[in-house]
Amino acid sequence: MKKISLSSILSQLLLLFFVIIWIIPTFGLFISSLRDKDLLAISGWWTSLTTTEINEIYRMPGMNAQIEEGGYFKIKGNLFEENSGKKIQSFGITSKKINEFNVSEVAVFKDESEVTVDEDGNYEWLSKEAFKKKKGKRLFTTSLSPPSFTFENYREVLFKEGIGRAFINTMAVALPSTLIPLIICSFFAYSLTWMKFYGRDTLLAIIIASLVVPLQMSLIPILTIYNDFGALFGVAAKSYPGVWMAHTGFGLASTTFLLRNFLKSLPNEMMEAAKVDGASHYDIFLRIIIPLSIPAFASIFILQFLWCWNDLLVGLVFLDQVPSEIILTAKLKELLGSRGENWEILTTGAFVSMTVPLFIFFALQRYFIRGLVAGSVKG
Amino acid sequence: MTILNLFFVVFLGILFFVSYFHISNLVLDTYGEKSVKRYNFENSIRVIIFIAPAFIVLFIFILYPVFETVRLSFYDKFGREFVGFYNYKWAISDPEFRRSILNNLIWLLVVPTLSTFFGLVIAKLADNIWWGSIAKSIIFMPMAISFVGAGVIWKFIYEYRGPGDTQIGLLNAIIVSFGYEPQAWITIPFWNNFFLMAIMIWIQTGLALVIFSAALRSIPKEMLEAARIDGASELKIFFSIIIPYLEQTILVIWTLITIIVLRIFDIIFAMTNGEWQTGVLANLMYDWMFRGGGDSGRGSVLAIVIMIGVIPILAWNLYKHRQEQKI
Numbered sequence: 001m002k003k004i005s006l007s008s009i010l011s012q013l014l015l016l017f018f019v020i021i022w023i024i025p026t027f028g029l030f031i032s033s034l035r036d037k038d039l040l041a042i043s044g045w046w047t048s049l050t051t052t053e054i055n056e057i058y059r060m061p062g063m064n065a066q067i068e069e070g071g072y073f074k075i076k077g078n079l080f081e082e083n084s085g086k087k088i089q090s091f092g093i094t095s096k097k098i099n100e101f102n103v104s105e106v107a108v109f110k111d112e113s114e115v116t117v118d119e120d121g122n123y124e125w126l127s128k129e130a131f132k133k134k135k136g137k138r139l140f141t142t143s144l145s146p147p148s149f150t151f152e153n154y155r156e157v158l159f160k161e162g163i164g165r166a167f168i169n170t171m172a173v174a175l176p177s178t179l180i181p182l183i184i185c186s187f188f189a190y191s192l193t194w195m196k197f198y199g200r201d202t203l204l205a206i207i208i209a210s211l212v213v214p215l216q217m218s219l220i221p222i223l224t225i226y227n228d229f230g231a232l233f234g235v236a237a238k239s240y241p242g243v244w245m246a247h248t249g250f251g252l253a254s255t256t257f258l259l260r261n262f263l264k265s266l267p268n269e270m271m272e273a274a275k276v277d278g279a280s281h282y283d284i285f286l287r288i289i290i291p292l293s294i295p296a297f298a299s300i301f302i303l304q305f306l307w308c309w310n311d312l313l314v315g316l317v318f319l320d321q322v323p324s325e326i327i328l329t330a331k332l333k334e335l336l337g338s339r340g341e342n343w344e345i346l347t348t349g350a351f352v353s354m355t356v357p358l359f360i361f362f363a364l365q366r367y368f369i370r371g372l373v374a375g376s377v378k379g
Numbered sequence: 380m381t382i383l384n385l386f387f388v389v390f391l392g393i394l395f396f397v398s399y400f401h402i403s404n405l406v407l408d409t410y411g412e413k414s415v416k417r418y419n420f421e422n423s424i425r426v427i428i429f430i431a432p433a434f435i436v437l438f439i440f441i442l443y444p445v446f447e448t449v450r451l452s453f454y455d456k457f458g459r460e461f462v463g464f465y466n467y468k469w470a471i472s473d474p475e476f477r478r479s480i481l482n483n484l485i486w487l488l489v490v491p492t493l494s495t496f497f498g499l500v501i502a503k504l505a506d507n508i509w510w511g512s513i514a515k516s517i518i519f520m521p522m523a524i525s526f527v528g529a530g531v532i533w534k535f536i537y538e539y540r541g542p543g544d545t546q547i548g549l550l551n552a553i554i555v556s557f558g559y560e561p562q563a564w565i566t567i568p569f570w571n572n573f574f575l576m577a578i579m580i581w582i583q584t585g586l587a588l589v590i591f592s593a594a595l596r597s598i599p600k601e602m603l604e605a606a607r608i609d610g611a612s613e614l615k616i617f618f619s620i621i622i623p624y625l626e627q628t629i630l631v632i633w634t635l636i637t638i639i640v641l642r643i644f645d646i647i648f649a650m651t652n653g654e655w656q657t658g659v660l661a662n663l664m665y666d667w668m669f670r671g672g673g674d675s676g677r678g679s680v681l682a683i684v685i686m687i688g689v690i691p692i693l694a695w696n697l698y699k700h701r702q703e704q705k706i
Contacts, residue, residue: 007613015504015514018497022518022581025532028549032535044547165382172385176392183396188433197426201704203434208700210441212689214642216664216682218444220451220675223668224458225439240388249440252433281425282404310525312645313665324385329527333649336531343535343547350531354524361523365516368523369589 033351034149037344051146053089055098060115060125060136073130079121079141086143091117098140109137117141153348161339162323163349166331170353172240173315173327174308177247178301181255184248186293189259190285194271204260210253219317222246226318236320243318250314251304258303258374262296263289299371302364306357328353396432403428445686452679456672466676470684478656479663480684485572486643486659487688490579491636495629497580498587503617505588506595515592519585526582526645533578534650539563568656575657578646583639587632594628595621634692641688660685 032045039048058079066073080086092098093107093115101107107115113127115137123139158164191197192204230237266289274284308314315327321334332349339345361368407424451458452466470476501518505511521529538548542560546552551561565571598621606616622629644661647653653662664681667674 011504011613012508015501015508015511018501018504019514019517022521022584024549025536025581026520026524029532029535041547043545044549044552046549046552168382168385172389176389179393180396183393183400184432184436187400187429191426191429195422195426195429197423203430205697205700206437206442208696209693210437212638212693212696213441213445214638214661214682214685214689216642216661216685217448218440219664220668220678220682221444221447222440224675240385241392244392245436246440249436252437253441256433280404280408281422281429282408306523310528312525312527312648313661316665317668329525329645332527332531336534336649343538346531347535350528354528357523357525358520361520365519369519372522372586373590373593 029347030351031149032343033153033348034151035153035344036148036150037153037342040344040347041341048147048149051144054086054143054145056141056143058139058141060123060139062134062136063131064134065136066131068130071128073127075125075131075136077123079117079123079139080143085146085148086121087119088117088121089142089144091142092140093137095138095140099142115139153344154352157345157348157352161335161345161349162326163328163331163352165323166326166328167352169325170309170328171356173243173247173319174305176240176244177251177308178305180244181248181251181304182297182301185252185255186259186289186297187285188252189256189263190281190289192256192260193263194284195281207253207256207260211257213253215250215313218249219313222249223317238318238320238325240319240325243314246314246318247304247308247311251307255300255304258300258371259293259296261374262293266292295367295370298364298367299374302360302368303371306360306368309356399432400428448679448682448686451675452683454676456674456676458675462676466680469677470680475658475663476681479658479660482572482657483641483659483688486576486579486640487637489573489576490583490640491633493576493580494583494636495587495633497584498632499591499622499625499629501584502588502591502595503621506592515588518588521582522585524582526578527649529578529582530646530649533574533581534565537564537574565651565657566655571651571655571657575646575650578650579640579643583636586636590628590632591625594625598624638689638692641685 028045031048032040035045035048043052056079060075060077065075065077067076068074079088088103090099090102091107092100093109094100101117103117103119105116109115111127113125113131115123115125117123117139121141121143125136158167192200192207226237226242270288271284274288279287310329311327312329312333315330319325319327319330321330326334328349332346332353335342335346335349404425407421407428453461453463455462455465501515505514508514535547536549537551538546539551539561540546540548542555546555546561550564555561564574602620602624603616606620611619642661643659644665647657647659647662648665651657653659653666658666660681664678664685667678667681
């Protein structure tokens with residue numbers, strides 16, 4: 001009994017180890033996308049999860065800000081931006097001794113003016129004589145910063161960097177590229193399963209062979225067709241309908257194959273009974289097949305949708321890389337090149353591109369897994 | 380194109396296909412008489428209506444291109460003049476091509492093997508544990524995100540800052556905390572391939588995991604119980620019972636990941652763009668599609684080399700399909 005529990009603990013620890021390794025990369029990206037962009041560039045994301053000490057320099061305002069109160073001239077203010085949550089640990093008035101004073105202590109400048117700073121960053125600079133300089137003096141502060149997160153990066157990425165538009169473009173590519181194959185392949189799979197015609201077995205064999213044909217085999221000829229077609233009719237060769245049809249073509253074999261496997265499992269008697277009642281194939285398709293196939297449709301929809309959403313190559317080859325057509329993955333790749341050092345843009349952009357897949361993943365995981373398992377059993 | 384226009388075009392596109400099937404079938408239902416004589420005629424029209432769109436798409440996007448690509452590989456860069464095996468000879472003598480094929484082979488050796496291995500081990504570990512399904516979800520999650528998104532995630536992990544600076548990349552931060560020099564991981568030739576492969580393994584393990592989880596449930600409980608009663612250790616059971624029992628599944632998953640890895644493009648394109656000797660065939664092909672105005676001959680040769688990799692799998696699938704048809 002003891003031996004079993006020991007090995008069970010060991011295996012749970014090993015599993016925990018795998019889980020941590022697998023989750024950390026995504027978690028780090030997510031945390032980073034919520035961090036202040038200046039902090040992101042100078043410290044690891046893991047430091048943002050705990051309270052950290054930061055050193056800053058603040059220049060107080062000059063004579064224009066002074067007020068006279070009880071015989072003293074005062075300049076008041078706060079070192080922090082609103083709601084920063086930071087707490088002052090210590091401060092200094094020269095760059096050589098930045099930790100010279102604690103919060104309750106009074107620091108005296110050479111000109112005998114005095115400054116006090118409280119924990120929340122409020123300072124008061126006192127002098128018996130009026131301040132005469134336009135610029136105030138510098139304060140060096142050491143403060144504790146609690147974990148703080150912001151949606152600022154998301155606002156910037158969505159509206160300034162074009163990721164928002166790319167998101168819409170990707171939706172406009174992925175949705176028809178999923179629905180069109182689903183529509184035409186369900187009819188195709190139906191006829192391959194329930195209709196008798198010459199060449200059916202050959203067609204089925206072609207579908208099975210096409211399952212593994214790499215899409216690279218099609219790129220050059222199809223690009224040529226598109227260019228010729230565009231030149232012939234004087235329209236832009238690369239366009240949304242072109243991408244939909246390309247995705248339809250590349251997803252056709254697997255969609256048909258999965259649907260046919262599902263249809264084959266339906267009882268034959270049902271179709272026969274309907275036929276005897278005088279129903280046409282289209283009636284059967286609408287009234288019997290579609291209602292029964294909803295779960296299969298859901299699985300295939302998810303697989304194909306994720307494939308199109310996450311695709312890069314088809315979007316690169318068959319769409320122009322302009323703001324009104326560029327898709328998220330291509331945009332991200334472009335940002336990797338042009339804004340490679342701006343991690344706030346990259347991490348946030350990547351996370352935006354992941355929102356839809358992650359939503360599908362968490363909301364419809366069962367259908368996703370069902371589709372994958374069904375699709376892979378045959379390979 | 381404005382967003383409103385785009386919405387409209389999307390709607391029209393989908394409507395087009397729905398109305399094609401609906402209208403053509405309704406017309407046939409109305410005018411096709413239900414007499415026995417005409418039944419066969421009506422039926423063949425119906426078959427054509429049902430099959431035509433899918434077949435046309437299949438023909439334009441798969442069948443014709445396969446033959447056209449083979450043809451183009453024997454023609455010059457514009458596809459006009461017959462050049463025999465010139466493009467193939469070029470490929471064999473091209474150092475970039477050799478590098479790419481070597482890298483592809485390393486990918487094919489490492490990624491399917493390790494993904495399958497990790498997938499099986501994790502599936503076994505997560506089996507019969509109360510938090511097993513949460514663990515599986517987490518490990519499966521990378522399957523849902525794009526290769527480019529995964530590329531950004533991992534580029535952030537491999538991020539390099541000079542020695543002395545604060546490392547914001549996790550890997551270098553760990554290395555530095557142990558007192559070593561930080562490294563620009565993805566620029567170290569040869570080893571950088573493995574840092575890119577780690578991304579693919581991170582993604583594909585989830586695929587192997589879910590399929591193995593389903594397969595593990597099919598192992599008869601009595602068999603495992605009997606082994607336990609005989610005093611076999613869990614490790615022994617794993618290697619002597621579970622692995623042999625799942626042999627077929629292992630093969631299927633291994634093949635599946637092999638097909639995916641063979642055409643790997645996105646990760647390398649996003650991370651290094653083939654620099655620092657990380658290029659693979661698909662990247663080289665993409666390059667030649669546009670390099671110097673595009674060379675359809677060389678591009679086609681590269682596509683065919685990728686295709687040759689899947690031919691054994693294709694033949695095997697067809698063979699299995701025929702066996703099933705016979706039953």
